[in-house]
Amino acid sequence: MPVAFPAIAIPKRLLMGPGPSEVDPRVYRAMTQPVVGYLDGVFLQAMDEIHAMLRAVFSTQNVATFPLSGTGSAGMEASLINFIEPGDEVAVVVGGVFAARMCEMVGRCGGKLLRIDHRPGTTADPDQVRQAVRGKNLKVLAVVHSETSTGVLQPLEPLKEIAQEAGALLVVDTVSSLAGVPVQVDGWGVDVCYSGSQKCLACPPGLAPITVGERAREVLRGRQKPVQSWYLDLSMIEKYWGQERRYHHTPPVSMLYALHEALRIVLEEGLEAVWARHQQCHRAFVQGVEALGLRMFVADPAARACTVNTVHVPDGVDDARVRGHLTERFGIEIATGIGDLRGKIWRVGLMGRTATPELVVLLLNALESALTANGFACPRGAGVAAAEKMFATQPQ
Amino acid sequence: MPVAFPAIAIPKRLLMGPGPSEVDPRVYRAMTQPVVGYLDGVFLQAMDEIHAMLRAVFSTQNVATFPLSGTGSAGMEASLINFIEPGDEVAVVVGGVFAARMCEMVGRCGGKLLRIDHRPGTTADPDQVRQAVRGKNLKVLAVVHSETSTGVLQPLEPLKEIAQEAGALLVVDTVSSLAGVPVQVDGWGVDVCYSGSQKCLACPPGLAPITVGERAREVLRGRQKPVQSWYLDLSMIEKYWGQERRYHHTPPVSMLYALHEALRIVLEEGLEAVWARHQQCHRAFVQGVEALGLRMFVADPAARACTVNTVHVPDGVDDARVRGHLTERFGIEIATGIGDLRGKIWRVGLMGRTATPELVVLLLNALESALTANGFACPRGAGVAAAEKMFATQPQ
Numbered sequence: 001m002p003v004a005f006p007a008i009a010i011p012k013r014l015l016m017g018p019g020p021s022e023v024d025p026r027v028y029r030a031m032t033q034p035v036v037g038y039l040d041g042v043f044l045q046a047m048d049e050i051h052a053m054l055r056a057v058f059s060t061q062n063v064a065t066f067p068l069s070g071t072g073s074a075g076m077e078a079s080l081i082n083f084i085e086p087g088d089e090v091a092v093v094v095g096g097v098f099a100a101r102m103c104e105m106v107g108r109c110g111g112k113l114l115r116i117d118h119r120p121g122t123t124a125d126p127d128q129v130r131q132a133v134r135g136k137n138l139k140v141l142a143v144v145h146s147e148t149s150t151g152v153l154q155p156l157e158p159l160k161e162i163a164q165e166a167g168a169l170l171v172v173d174t175v176s177s178l179a180g181v182p183v184q185v186d187g188w189g190v191d192v193c194y195s196g197s198q199k200c201l202a203c204p205p206g207l208a209p210i211t212v213g214e215r216a217r218e219v220l221r222g223r224q225k226p227v228q229s230w231y232l233d234l235s236m237i238e239k240y241w242g243q244e245r246r247y248h249h250t251p252p253v254s255m256l257y258a259l260h261e262a263l264r265i266v267l268e269e270g271l272e273a274v275w276a277r278h279q280q281c282h283r284a285f286v287q288g289v290e291a292l293g294l295r296m297f298v299a300d301p302a303a304r305a306c307t308v309n310t311v312h313v314p315d316g317v318d319d320a321r322v323r324g325h326l327t328e329r330f331g332i333e334i335a336t337g338i339g340d341l342r343g344k345i346w347r348v349g350l351m352g353r354t355a356t357p358e359l360v361v362l363l364l365n366a367l368e369s370a371l372t373a374n375g376f377a378c379p380r381g382a383g384v385a386a387a388e389k390m391f392a393t394q395p396q
Numbered sequence: 397m398p399v400a401f402p403a404i405a406i407p408k409r410l411l412m413g414p415g416p417s418e419v420d421p422r423v424y425r426a427m428t429q430p431v432v433g434y435l436d437g438v439f440l441q442a443m444d445e446i447h448a449m450l451r452a453v454f455s456t457q458n459v460a461t462f463p464l465s466g467t468g469s470a471g472m473e474a475s476l477i478n479f480i481e482p483g484d485e486v487a488v489v490v491g492g493v494f495a496a497r498m499c500e501m502v503g504r505c506g507g508k509l510l511r512i513d514h515r516p517g518t519t520a521d522p523d524q525v526r527q528a529v530r531g532k533n534l535k536v537l538a539v540v541h542s543e544t545s546t547g548v549l550q551p552l553e554p555l556k557e558i559a560q561e562a563g564a565l566l567v568v569d570t571v572s573s574l575a576g577v578p579v580q581v582d583g584w585g586v587d588v589c590y591s592g593s594q595k596c597l598a599c600p601p602g603l604a605p606i607t608v609g610e611r612a613r614e615v616l617r618g619r620q621k622p623v624q625s626w627y628l629d630l631s632m633i634e635k636y637w638g639q640e641r642r643y644h645h646t647p648p649v650s651m652l653y654a655l656h657e658a659l660r661i662v663l664e665e666g667l668e669a670v671w672a673r674h675q676q677c678h679r680a681f682v683q684g685v686e687a688l689g690l691r692m693f694v695a696d697p698a699a700r701a702c703t704v705n706t707v708h709v710p711d712g713v714d715d716a717r718v719r720g721h722l723t724e725r726f727g728i729e730i731a732t733g734i735g736d737l738r739g740k741i742w743r744v745g746l747m748g749r750t751a752t753p754e755l756v757v758l759l760l761n762a763l764e765s766a767l768t769a770n771g772f773a774c775p776r777g778a779g780v781a782a783a784e785k786m787f788a789t790q791p792q
Contacts (some may be wrong), residue, residue, distance in 0.1 A: 252602030
């Protein structure tokens, strides 16, 4: 046999990019629980618990709340194709790469796309959105809550009104916001909401939690044609997660163990405490990078996601060298921009386990070292000092 | 917070159903390796190794060989929707539930279905298939190699000729055959072949290895319209697994670590030894159950998959009680039939780690106990004796 590879030996990294993010050792341990059959009573109970915990994290009473057997992009695809039939008008609010991906998916399932662009790094203006959808027979209004490519957090309440006025379903991507900043599915009138396991939930990538409200389920029941995807057909999947327990596909058992433990960890801390911690770490990080002489990419502080923090790469500084320094000297991973923003911004994830004062300080210190080594003069120790001051004045 | 569940504590089962099957402790351990970013050099190397090992296991030189980020059904869907455009004629050879699932997927993507049914428990007659496709402008001929719902192994070489005569792509499901019985993708002229991680590969469910030959890739390149699924678009996914390394979606990192280790385990033993072991355990099991007075569901010994072994539930015996006895007294899981075969057959997986003489003997002993307790008179010890005799005369 020509292939004789050694076992994988992954060096320890500190994942402070936009995801995947750090995984709790308890979650790794949960994955070593033995795999069992997909109709085993102990497994069905774990599914029910995942269901209950996801409802708490999404702040919803939706019956149809479960993780899909794919990554966040599978969640995005399921959240669109199940509700769109050929010719349906679908508006997508676009300020970054992930919203643009939604547009591509709308086209592939035959939706009539109304793309409402706004400048990356800013939030969408609700008046502009209202104007754009006026007079349309809109089936879906889709929006990204926390745009992982730009670090913008889009307020959802104004969009809820617009969707309701238009009689459209509000579909929301919370891949990099869920369990990091408040997400109120019921309170905000979100009809379909999905996320990914590998961001603030601090779980490995591979699952896409989704929740579907009653209005959206009615749309499912009223479809003219079956959903084009069998694998992501929500009506079938909910019959496995619901009391019918009708077999659909073999679920990724070990990943579900992981999610079960990750949800327990979030709920043990409490959602409000989790949100406050992310908020505090974000603020301290912003104070720190500004004290180092850097500028945040999202100019308006109110428009920043606490979870994905985006920073301009200063003029004359080589993005890749700085990131290389962080990885080689400190084992820290942060990311560059994607699409047009490649090489222009850094994306720093303070999500789940990395949203702690210790790691914010560690990163600022490492960043100062990397910047200094790459010809950018930072005031020595200023970043750490600014962050520590913030942590001292706003203790959790 | 209303949800305070204890950690999952899964009792140890011995998974001898049709999958998921037993996972090697080495595979569980691999999953605890730290998650890293999807463009990290160490991860890219692991991807390359998975690619090389999958080529060995599929017996192919196909460049486009990688695991999809979903379960086996995602592999089935990808293997159909990428090659079918609306109106394309697609023949599916149907002798069980999983082939019937293919038919449903063909319909959902607008293919014109030619369903070629044969009796469950038998193989398809190549002459009948040839007759059925005659004069058709066939794009795809799809077939299940090992039908997990019936335990039939379909010989593929005759179908290869039929596909070639028809100018169609041969698409093959090897979910419950790969790494259990010989699969020769290149040797048998299979154009698209997919499997699942949770059967003979002895890995948790969640990944669908797939391989796509050159003829099939040409079909991809010549498509008129984009594939309806963005998530399962093979042309995009192969650009991430290939040397372009173009980001598509965040892969399920921990599951890929698991697959890497599972593939190492298979190749350390060697494919031919693996196949021989499955074959030997299957034969001994058949001798054993027949000695107990049971009958195999697949009458023709040559038509039986070694991996999924199907046995008639004897008249007057309660299927569920026997399985309950196996679980409660021995911690062993076997499965009943699905669809029309529910309650009528047992499906016994001798796949990966359960294809061992020790476990065959253990199961036969447990089965005798369960049958006896449920009013079926077995000759005492006859099953175990017959199997042991077989193992003694055909030592590995």
